[in-house]
Amino acid sequence: MIISQENIQKVLYELFVKYNFTKEKAQLLASVFTESTLDGVSSHGINRVPLFIEHIEKGVIKIDAEAEKVASFGSIERWDGNFGPGIINATKCTNRAIALAKQHGMGLVALRNTNHWMRGGTYGKQAAEANCMSILFTNTKPNMPPWGGKDSRIGNNPFVVSIPREKGNVILDMAISQFSFGKINDYRLKGEKLPFHGGWDDNDELSNDPDKILSKERGLPIGYWKGSALSMVLDMLATILSAGNSTYRISSKDIETGISQVFICIYPEVFNDSELQEKLMDEIIDYTHNVEPINSEDKIYYPGERSSQTRTKNLKDGIFVNESIWEKIMLLSKK
Template identity: 30%
Template sequence: MKYLDEYAKQYEDCAWLPFEELEAFMKEALIHAGVPREDAEIISDVLIESDKRGIDSHGIGRLKPIYIDRIDDGIMLPTTKIEVLRDKAAAAVLDGHNGMGHVVSHKAMSMAIEKARTYGIGMVTVRNSNHYGISGYYATMATRKGLLGITGTNARPSIAPTGGVENMLGTNPLVFGMPTDEEFPFVLDCATSVSQRGKIEVYGRAGKELPEGWVIDNEGRSRTDTLQVLKDLTTGKAALTPLGGIGEVTAGYKGYGYATVVEILSAALQAGSFLKALNGFDENGNQIPYPLGHFFIAIDPEFFMGLETFKKITGQILRDLRASKKAPGEDYIFTAGEKEYLAYQYRKEHGCPVPPSLQKVMITLRDRWNMDMSWDFEKK
């Protein structure tokens, strides 16, 4: 398969660390930052899952800038105090009180799964949370139990609405996980923008320019200057384009619409914050928390025509799609979740790739807390 032949080439400048080694480092760093051990285990499990699946934008790369730095800045609390605001039949509402997003989200999806076992479907919403890592982690919490999992979250404003240039909506992923009769579930985990901030950060660490059409400026022109874009997204001088791209010709209104759906489900059901209230700054330009909202849905196929029937039909749909006629020059058709499965198969043997920029971050955090850890890449 051409994809696998090319896979490792993109990581030629990286050190490869075993899953257990990288996860242990992230867990200990979080504990040193003030996160209780039990919570640190949940968070590091979410982060390493991202690296295991080849989603390099949301694993070790997010540890310092999104979590530890925000704890240091006082805009994210290392201890998560979860309050159950509503809990009735198949629904519940939780308040994360500005704690760690992974922790309250793990509880929320666990509750949704439990409710689905009883009622066929369970939905739990969350407010006053923080960045919760890869959305697909929570969807696969459900698929591992033989359930369908759906989740989404709002985020700091990044996307401009179709016809506009002001960043109003977050990248707002809308994520689905479904069990199959294959070795891996169907998992569609993607933002409602053409790209997202984490991927732009990956380009920045690699010193690469962005593709045309990912980002626009206040005049509606495409931007490709990666590092300045990352700054301008925060100040409102740049905005991401929704799925479909710039304008209506390529159906950018569809991505805009889906992003709006996620914004509503992440705010209205839980009486949470939305749009510009999530930009992380007060009227004086001071940093403040990002009071994000999330939603989690679990569906038990046993309340319909049964799990085995669902898995068999879902698997056959995916196999038929892969077997369909291929475009010239293409040797394979993928279905959602398959590339992540292949990445996991490769990485469980070779480890997770850590580029030089993140190696420096790991050393910095290790030395800050005098952690008893060392890595082979330090010997080079």
């Protein structure tokens, strides 16, 4: 189905108000889910809405909970999300990291007891639009085997880096698995195979079949053993800095909740050389753009460039939404 941005935003806003969110919070939630879908990331946008509502109904997400600061160490703070909505908690902690960065040059907020933040790039964009660089990451439930193992013991721990730039912000948003599980489910909804191996099947063979990978959630780490190690250290950092739950602790729950996240922002204006920064960024991007692609139909992109182009196209033509997902949302609206 092709649906306009305005229609998605309106339907989601009314849905969240119906589930007793304040108008301000409903507006934020609707905006984030819609913006992710507009950028072509339906896997962490519109497709996640039914599951988000399910977690509210089960009491996993506390509608009225507010993230609060529990410790402060100069430019470093610890916050507790009190099991509130991940989007609202992450937005608040990103804003706080931005404020700390503008005060100290760099700010770090470590958050515990929160829920899924949906698309991590949302908060990288938020920082970049405030003229801050950012490094953000979260742990998750176990959904990848450590390299050489059979069972999932590590998370695909999404990792975000953003850098503000006049000609288009650079925003890296990646899971430590070859494909995020939202993206794998996206392929499943479309009835398509993954373009590359994305995890293991029941026979311990690498597979590109979404159903076979999702059956036990055994994703393939990026870089094989290197991605496995990176997942572990991100989990360690998020857990230690927030004094929160590790992937091990999260695994004891039936539903992924109580996760730990880190929000680091850097204010580049402290160097007073913004023109040089832009020049250096353009130099790097121009150098990587100016390479002959292996496939003549391909183009080389910097992180965030493709999403920006998708946004422009979807604003003009409307947004593709999976029909079964939209039907679920409409049923929830009429429930």
